[in-house]
Amino acid sequence: MAYADCPGRPRSTDGVRGAYRWPRHRASPVSLPRPCLGPDCGELTQNGSYCSKHRTKNKSKNKTSFRERGYDAKWDRLSAKARKQQPWCTYCGQTTDLTGDHRVPITARPDWMHEPFNLVVACRRCNSSKRATHTQADIDEIEALIAARKARIQRYQP
Template sequence: MPVRPPRMCAEPGCSRPSTPGSHRCRTHKAQVDARRTEQRKAAHRDYNLRRDESDGFYKTERWKKLSAYYRKRYPVCEYCNNAASDITDHVKPYKTHPELGLEWDNLRALCRPCHNRIGEQIGLAGRQDGTTRRG
């Protein structure tokens, strides 16, 4: 079977062959990777600056102690009843119901996959209604 000749680097003005699995030569691939890494860092930095003030609630000692105690009392995921609980979740989200943030009846112990699944379902429901996704 014939071997395909290497492509030329996609960077304008460069006539070197590209590296296997890439569209750029080694020099330009390194430059693009460095730019991409910087862009990701900037995106994460910007995201963290825009985080809601409500996220500070999850760093308080009262929440950390209540969350740990709740998971100690309910060590198994309340959704699937199979896995160990990793996360104490609010039934009614803290962002929309901050007054229920420390209410025992508004908590549930979930494993990470169930927490993500429930969060995705809430996000999809929100998008269908035309509202933004819960963060």
């Protein structure tokens, strides 16, 4: 006799053998109260995170939206075009949850916000973990690419 067929063991509610969900008519098991995660606070909470005093302090009211930081429709089009041309992450090769990422952050060079040479395709995980890690070599390479593009444009102008 299999363990799932033992008398006294609650049966699966969704028909999958071995899977068990707590029946809706029974109360769920009581979780033990845990201390607040706030600094120097030992107040016990039922949700296991922050007490009511620290819960409101953790939400940033000064956080600006991505539109307020300069990510406009032009950025949306540039990012979508880059993701269409390269449908994988530059850093890990993942093909899902892709974003456009600035090689040199716009805090360092705001004039390169819509510069295609400053854009790489990265998955959300790599984009979040990369942060503002750029080198002078990155800046020099992008400046050289921009200068070469300007020279090509001037060559064909009368």
